[in-house]
Amino acid sequence: MLRYLLSRLLTFLPTFFGVTIISFSFIRLLPGDPIIVMAGERGVSAERYEELVQQFGFDQPLWRQYIDYLGGVIQGDLGQSFVTKKPVWDEFFALFPATLELSVCAMIFAVALGLPAGVIAAVNRGKLFDRTLMSTALVGYSMPIFWWALLLIIVFSGMLGLTPVSGRISLLYYFDNTTGFMLIDSLRSGQSGAFTSAVHHLVLPTIVLGTIPLAVIARQTRSAMLEVLSEDYIRTARAKGLAPFRVNGVHALRNALIPVVTVIGLSVGTLLAGAILTETIFSWPGIGKWMVDSIFRRDYPVVQGGLLLIAVMVMIVNLTVDLLYGFINPKIRKR
Amino acid sequence: MAETTMTAAATAAARPGRLKEFWFYFRENRGAVIGLWFFAAFILVAIFAPLIAPHDPTQQFRDALLKPPFWEEGGSLTYPLGTDAVGRDMLSRLVHGSRYSFYVGIIVVTFAASGGIVIGLIAGFAPKWIDTIIMRVMDIVLAFPSLLLALVLVAILGPSLTNAMIAIAITYQPHYVRLTRASVLSERSKDYVTAARVVGASKSRLMFTTVLPNCLSPIIVQAALSFSTAILDAAALGFLGMGAQPPTPEWGTMLAEAREFILRAWWVVTWPGLAILITVLAINLMGDGLRDALDPKLKRS
Numbered sequence: 001m002l003r004y005l006l007s008r009l010l011t012f013l014p015t016f017f018g019v020t021i022i023s024f025s026f027i028r029l030l031p032g033d034p035i036i037v038m039a040g041e042r043g044v045s046a047e048r049y050e051e052l053v054q055q056f057g058f059d060q061p062l063w064r065q066y067i068d069y070l071g072g073v074i075q076g077d078l079g080q081s082f083v084t085k086k087p088v089w090d091e092f093f094a095l096f097p098a099t100l101e102l103s104v105c106a107m108i109f110a111v112a113l114g115l116p117a118g119v120i121a122a123v124n125r126g127k128l129f130d131r132t133l134m135s136t137a138l139v140g141y142s143m144p145i146f147w148w149a150l151l152l153i154i155v156f157s158g159m160l161g162l163t164p165v166s167g168r169i170s171l172l173y174y175f176d177n178t179t180g181f182m183l184i185d186s187l188r189s190g191q192s193g194a195f196t197s198a199v200h201h202l203v204l205p206t207i208v209l210g211t212i213p214l215a216v217i218a219r220q221t222r223s224a225m226l227e228v229l230s231e232d233y234i235r236t237a238r239a240k241g242l243a244p245f246r247v248n249g250v251h252a253l254r255n256a257l258i259p260v261v262t263v264i265g266l267s268v269g270t271l272l273a274g275a276i277l278t279e280t281i282f283s284w285p286g287i288g289k290w291m292v293d294s295i296f297r298r299d300y301p302v303v304q305g306g307l308l309l310i311a312v313m314v315m316i317v318n319l320t321v322d323l324l325y326g327f328i329n330p331k332i333r334k335r
Numbered sequence: 336m337a338e339t340t341m342t343a344a345a346t347a348a349a350r351p352g353r354l355k356e357f358w359f360y361f362r363e364n365r366g367a368v369i370g371l372w373f374f375a376a377f378i379l380v381a382i383f384a385p386l387i388a389p390h391d392p393t394q395q396f397r398d399a400l401l402k403p404p405f406w407e408e409g410g411s412l413t414y415p416l417g418t419d420a421v422g423r424d425m426l427s428r429l430v431h432g433s434r435y436s437f438y439v440g441i442i443v444v445t446f447a448a449s450g451g452i453v454i455g456l457i458a459g460f461a462p463k464w465i466d467t468i469i470m471r472v473m474d475i476v477l478a479f480p481s482l483l484l485a486l487v488l489v490a491i492l493g494p495s496l497t498n499a500m501i502a503i504a505i506t507y508q509p510h511y512v513r514l515t516r517a518s519v520l521s522e523r524s525k526d527y528v529t530a531a532r533v534v535g536a537s538k539s540r541l542m543f544t545t546v547l548p549n550c551l552s553p554i555i556v557q558a559a560l561s562f563s564t565a566i567l568d569a570a571a572l573g574f575l576g577m578g579a580q581p582p583t584p585e586w587g588t589m590l591a592e593a594r595e596f597i598l599r600a601w602w603v604v605t606w607p608g609l610a611i612l613i614t615v616l617a618i619n620l621m622g623d624g625l626r627d628a629l630d631p632k633l634k635r636s
Contacts, residue, residue, distance in 0.1 A: 011474070018475035029491050135366070138623070142615040144567055146574045147590060147608025150597050158598040273482035277571055291483065292575060295490045307487055311478040318478075 004326050012319055016312065017070075023308035024069050027056070027300050034058075038082050038298045055079075078305035083297055088305030092287060097180025098168065099279070099286030103271050105202055106210035111264065114214045118221025118260075122229060123248050133218065140215030145274055149208040149281045156204060163204050166283035170197040209278045213267050220263045224256035231255075258325070265321030269314045360628035367624020373617035380430055381437040388427035389415070392584040396422040401600045417602040419593065425602065428584035429610050435585040436566045436614060439500055443565035444558050446504040451511020452554065456542045458512065459519025470516070473509035481506040482568060489577045496579040499572045500565075507561050514557055518550035552629040559622035563615040570611050586611050 027034050035044060035052045044052070056079075057065045072078065078088040117137075121130040156163045164170070168182045175189035183202070186194035228234065229252055237247045275288035283289065287306060294302040361367055380387060390396075402418040403410040404425075410417060416425040458469040476484070481503075488502035522528060523546065531545045572578035573587025581592055586607040593603035 011471070014471050015474045015478060018471065019478050022475060022479075026487065026491070031491075031493075138366075138619055139612070139616060142563065142567075142612060142619050144570055144587075144608055144611045144615070146571060146587075147604070147611065150590070150594065150604050150608070154597055154601055154604065269477075269480045273480040276480075276482055276486070277574070280575065292486070295486060296576075303487060303490065307479065307483070310480065310483060314480065315478045 001326070005323065008319060008322055008326075012315065015315060019308060019311045019315070020070055020073055021066070023304050023311070024066055026304045026307065028062075030300070034300065038300050073308065078308065079301040081294075081302045082299045083294075083302075088302050089309075091290070091302065092306060092309050094180070095285060095287050095290050097177075098182070098284060099272075099275055099288060101181045101183065102202070102205055102209060102278070102284060102286060103268075103275060105206040106271065106274075107213060107264070109206050109210035110213035110217050114217030115221055115260070118218045119225055119248060119253060119256075121218070121222045122225030123244075125226065130222075134222070137215040137218045140211050141219070143211055143215075145208050145211060146277045146281060148211060149204070149278065152204050152207065153281075162200075164201050168198065168201050168284065169194065170201075173197060205278050205282045205284055208281075209271065209274050212274060213264075213271065216263060216267060217260065221256065221260050224259045225252055228252045228256045262321060262325055265317060265324070268317045272310060272314065357628050361624050364624040364627055366620045367627070370617040370620025370622075370624065373613065374621055377433055377614055377617065378437065381433040384430050384434050388424075388430040389413075390424040390427040392428045392431040393423065393582050396424070398422070401596065401603070403600070404602055416606055417600070419589075419603045420596055420600075423582075425606055428589060429586070429606055431584045432586045432589065432607065432610065433614070435496065435579060435583065436569070436611070439496070439503075439569040440562040440565050440618075442500050443504045443507065443569075444562050446501075447507035447561060448511050448554065448558050450504075451508045452515050452547070454508070455512040455515025456519060456547065458516045459523065459546075460538065460542055466516075469512070473512050476506065476509045479506075482571060485568060485572060486575070486577055489572060494577045494580060496569070496573075496583065496585065499569050499578040503565055503568050503572075507565070510557060510561070511554065514553050515550060518553060519546055522546050522549050556622060556626045556629060559618060559625050563618035563622070566611065566615055566618075 080087050121133045124130050157165045173194040182198045186198040237251045279286045279288035280292050291306045399418050400422045402414050404417045405412045414424045458466045484506045485502040492498035570587030573585045574591045579585035579588045589607040597604045
């Protein structure tokens with residue numbers, strides 16, 4: 001196990017350096033003078049230009065710039081926003097809870113519906129329920145989620161007037177963001193209606209972001225269950241006279257879960273890509289919207305820092321999944 | 336083993352049989368056949384777009400702004416699916432939009448697959464240290480969520496459909512590299528490869544003529560699947576304003592332009608998205624059928 005752990009960590013480090021090289025190159029790859037490009041139509045004074053050259057270290061040789069950049073990254077210094085002048089690191093972690101809250105809700109939504117749906121479909125293989133469910137799952141999997149979001153807005157906000165269209169909570173409520181998670185903060189604030197308002201704002205983004213993971217999990221659970229259901233030990237369990245619910249729900253599902261858990265872990269990258277679209281449409285103040293806004297504002301230090309932090313996060317999650325997987329399944333470790 | 340003496344001529348002779356076998360298994364999957372029909376229709380629409388579309392996709396009919404589809408009150412058959420906010424015919428724009436999606440799918444898959452296959456073959460055949468470097472580089476690209484990386488690449492290259500395609504192709508490449516390398520590694524130690532090597536086949540012959548044809552099945556399936564994700568991603572970039580630029584009738588760009596009218600004119604939002612969904616769904620159905628027909632593990636069951 002220790003050897004497996006070490007070998008996984010050893011592949012993590014070069015990838016980390018590679019990711020820093022990519023985010024480092026980003027500003028330097030921009031066509032033209034990056035400072036002029038960032039300043040755009042606003043323009044930039046001669047003194048400010050000099051100051052920025054110093055700040056980015058453009059007067060240094062390239063290898064020097066990279067060493068300085070890497071040193072900063074390791075100490076949590078990712079430079080500051082060109083627009084707000086705040087450190088990128090602080091901005092990221094101020095907005096991150098919003099994205100985390102949305103992603104966790106979307107994942108709970110996807111697992112809570114997808115897992116039972118996949119199990120029921122597998123048990124009723126080839127029957128009407130199975131076929132309907134799998135066609136629905138394929139539609140969900142093929143869904144352009146930005147369009148799906150607009151449709152839900154038309155129906156639930158426009159026609160039925162049930163849900164708000166943007167933001168995390170109604171402007172009527174104000175309280176301090178102690179945890180950054182709106183559901184928890186609104187409960188703690190004790191204001192009546194605040195929590196309900198937060199939930200209302202969360203419903204549509206959760207459905208939109210959870211749709212593709214839901215389809216993937218349902219499909220994956222079904223195929224993993226089908227494989228497990230043909231095993232000898234399931235026949236034994238049935239022959240012993242165990243209740244079908246116990247056989248399917250406990251014996252089979254437990255073994256079918258391994259590939260499903262992997263899929264859930266590996267969909268973090270997909271979830272973040274989905275968050276970019278979902279947050280932009282619902283004006284959800286998370287890192288996805290922050291990245292898109294920064295690209296449009298030409299706030300390239302933010303784009304550079306956000307790119308690095310998101311990639312590192314995805315890498316850490318993937319590494320954790322890998323390690324967990326090796327822990328659950330000893331066969332993997334031997335490779 | 337018959338494979339040991341397999342020559343190019345024998346492969347050619349075996350092909351009609353293989354194609355027939357493929358069709359036999361593909362036909363079993365009803366969804367895949369339906370997907371194939373829809374995909375064929377999509378290609379025909381893309382090819383004959385100027386003949387099918389009733390109007391020019393960018394012509395603005397100033398006296399017919401936001402006309403509803405013909406079955407709604409106030410709609411007319413002149414604009415069967417209605418018009419958008421500046422009076423352009425929705426149907427004509429949708430029909431022309433199929434060209435861009437088709438174009439995106441073809442270009443992205445061609446570039447990502449051909450690049451990925453070559454790099455994957457090299458990784459599979461080269462000495463271990465080159466293999467390690469290649470795979471680490473691919474890990475680095477895969478660490479970024481594909482849409483985010485594509486967005487950032489477009490920010491560097493400048494927003495346009497061509498740049499969006501380049502960016503998407505780059506983010507898809509690692510999947511092909513991994514897939515090709517994995518099949519190369521499992522094929523390389525087989526007897527027929529050793530035989531070819533003993534006979535004196537050159538390295539490039541081994542790579543492209545001996546091994547590659549036997550690695551193609553998973554790559555073909557991946558190509559079908561990335562054709563549809565490429566359409567989705569290009570539309571998403573268009574929607575965010577980083578893909579095709581207005582007034583191009585690209586489906587994602589059309590949705591972005593329609594956004595402000597969602598509560599007033601449902602049709603300007605509904606049609607482009609439905610077009611994306613149906614196209615992507617048809618290709619995914621086809622991809623499922625391809626996988627079932629090409630994967631020998633599932634054939635026996």
